[in-house]
Amino acid sequence: MKNYDTVIIGGGASGILAGIYLNDPHSIILEKNNILGKKLLITGGGRCNITNNSTLKEYINSYYNSGNYFRPAFNRFFNKDIIELLEDNGCKTKVEDDNRVFPVTNKSKTVLNTLINILDNKKTQYKLNCNVNSITRNDNQFIIDYNNTCISANNIILATGGLSYPETGSTGDGKRFAVALGHKNTKNMGGLSPIKIEETWINKLQGITLPVKLEFKANNKSIVKDSGSIVFTHNGISGFVIMNNSMTIERHLRKNKEVILNMDVTPDYTYESLYKTLQDDFQKHPTQGLKRYIHKYLPKNMVEIFLEQINIDQTTKLNQVTKKDRVKIRDSLKRIRLTVVDVLENESQVTNSGIKRKEISPDTCESKIVPHLYIVGELIEGCGICGGYNLQKAFSTGVLAATSIKSRR
Ligand SMILES: Cc1cc2nc3c(=O)[nH]c(=O)nc-3n(C[C@H](O)[C@H](O)[C@H](O)COP(=O)(O)OP(=O)(O)OC[C@H]3O[C@@H](n4cnc5c(N)ncnc54)[C@H](O)[C@@H]3O)c2cc1C
Known part of the structure; x- marks a missing residue:
């Protein structure tokens, strides 16, 4: 059975950023769709409201009662960082009303293509059309079953998103995996x-x-x-x-x-x-x-x-x-x-419920229930208001998990 250091499940906003920041040839993203970032393409009415250009203080107030929880993730990777990453790689951005940031092209495809180009230039591999069916824990490793293939991993980053717009691939699998591994099940609740x-x-x-x-x-x-x-x-x-x-x-x-x-x-x-x-x-x-x-x-x-x-x-x-x-x-x-x-x-545009925040360390995104399991993006309970806050949550937590894994090596 092939072993990876880290398997990222889900190649959406959070998974792509995690892959970029892992930059590791022994890690892989498994994505069930035939493209990465399918949901990203429909964000902001097809224009992708990438992030919000407001202050950290405003951010903390923009996630209902969960803003403070995301502070370490924002301290690790914030709005200016995603803007810089995109701009340095040729995707120019602009700020519109209410500090909402969009690509100058007004096309989410520009954002997605830029992120995929960055990922292509990094060492992390990705594989499309891989529908992960289950994750089990065996001694100190995870066994991941997808398309009737089994691989093992030392770390998992669950980046499978929530339950909104299931046609984009986010069908609640991540919650099912986390619950099977010992996390508490929660009642589904949409947001926005x-x-x-x-x-x-x-x-x-x-x-x-x-x-x-x-x-x-x-x-x-x-x-x-x-x-x-x-x-x-x-x-x-x-x-x-x-x-x-x-x-x-x-x-x-x-x-x-x-x-x-x-x-x-x-x-x-x-x-x-x-x-x-x-x-x-x-x-x-x-x-x-x-x-x-x-x-x-x-x-x-x-x-x-x-x-x-x-x-x-x-x-x-x-x-x-x-x-x-x-x-x-x-x-x-x-x-x-x-x-x-x-x-x-x-x-609803996002899922507010997810894996309970109190079961995930805000400083690393690592599960407090299952060591070496990292939970990122919309799968973490607590959505943001409209205006770029949900993508920023996905980017920031994806990067935080990746850099936490790297720093423990
Ligand atoms: C219509 C719409 C418009 C939006 N507009 C904006 C906006 O402009 N700005 C903003 O900030 N937010 C917006 N959002 C919210 C934002 O898109 C999400 O919060 C964000 O994409 C979440 O990122 P994620 O990586 O957690 O999940 P996702 O982007 O949903 O990615 C999860 C990925 O995991 C994959 N996956 C799931 N299960 C499996 C499995 N079993 N095996 C393999 N792969 C799997 C999925 O196929 C998917 O590609 C919008 C949402 C919608 C629905």
């Missing part, structure tokens, strides 16, 4: 998910994006106040501001609470300033049609549905709008009330 809304009229708004201020209430008690851009989907609402808060919403839904979303689609106005603007505009342009006028506040293809929803005839001229309807228009622009019925876990 869209939400499903009861009111079906919003389905007609599919594809429309708009900036909003929003408040979620559970049993009438405020649970989230936030603002950002949302996008209507075929059955609900998505967008960073929704996905970042989806776990809080889910917690309340699981407790059978009634969750209501109040959306302010005119966040730049107060109730008073909006009313005054409506009053002034209605006086200034008495013969203008209401439908055309409301476009001042809403995307064109949303106006008709909005007016229909609040029962006001879209052909009304501004001088025909009654005071009661003016108040209704203001109130509806300031507060669209929707009922949240579900958090769409099967559409």
Whole structure:
């Protein structure tokens, strides 16, 4: 049986970085797909939001309650390090809104090809189309069974990702392997998910994006106040501001609470300033049609549905709008009330659950249960918010595991 020093299972973001930093001819990456980094290709809408250019302090606050855990990984390999690695190898990057970092080409393929080129120039080998079936421990070695072949390893880096978008290869195998080796099983929980809304009229708004201020209430008690851009989907609402808060919403839904979303689609106005603007505009342009006028506040293809929803005839001229309807228009622009019925876990971008953090050393990524087993990337419990934080977690933990293995040799 062929023996390796380290076998990395999974050639995604974390596995590739681990391979690069191991730089070892006696180590190998086994990837089940016929390419490395299949998920990386679909990140950031195909543009790959590589990392976030914010400070370590902001990072610590961007992983819900797990940020501090990742501090040693970020100290080992941070945003500037992945940017430098890519730039030094020909992938130029740029910083966009909210410090999000993208390749200048706007193509995730550039990022992936650059990482594969770097890996090709390192000593770590990789093998595609290798679906690892099981890992067992035998004396001081691991036995890895893939494609009816067995190899042994002194160390394993489990880099198999979570459960989101299983068509990219992340089907939860890593958790199954870790549990079989002695780790605790955990309930699957997605992170960064869209939400499903009861009111079906919003389905007609599919594809429309708009900036909003929003408040979620559970049993009438405020649970989230936030603002950002949302996008209507075929059955609900998505967008960073929704996905970042989806776990809080889910917690309340699981407790059978009634969750209501109040959306302010005119966040730049107060109730008073909006009313005054409506009053002034209605006086200034008495013969203008209401439908055309409301476009001042809403995307064109949303106006008709909005007016229909609040029962006001879209052909009304501004001088025909009654005071009661003016108040209704203001109130509806300031507060669209929707009922949240579900958090769409099967559409979540990351998995929040995974191997429990307390079972993995934050300083090395080595399992505290199984010596020489290293757990990295999305497989570690605790996801980040949108904005490049999840890939950075994968890169940082992949590098930390690799350098920890090297330093113990
Ligand atoms: C649609 C979408 C968009 C996203 N956009 C962004 C973004 O822009 N920025 C960001 O920071 N994060 C983004 N994320 C999250 C980010 O992609 C993941 O958190 C990150 O890829 C996790 O890296 P990983 O190495 O842990 O797992 P993965 O990248 O999922 O890699 C795991 C690899 O292991 C392989 N594998 C699994 N089981 C086996 C097995 N039994 N044998 C062999 N190989 C196996 C898989 O085939 C896969 O290639 C996005 C996620 C999705 C779904």
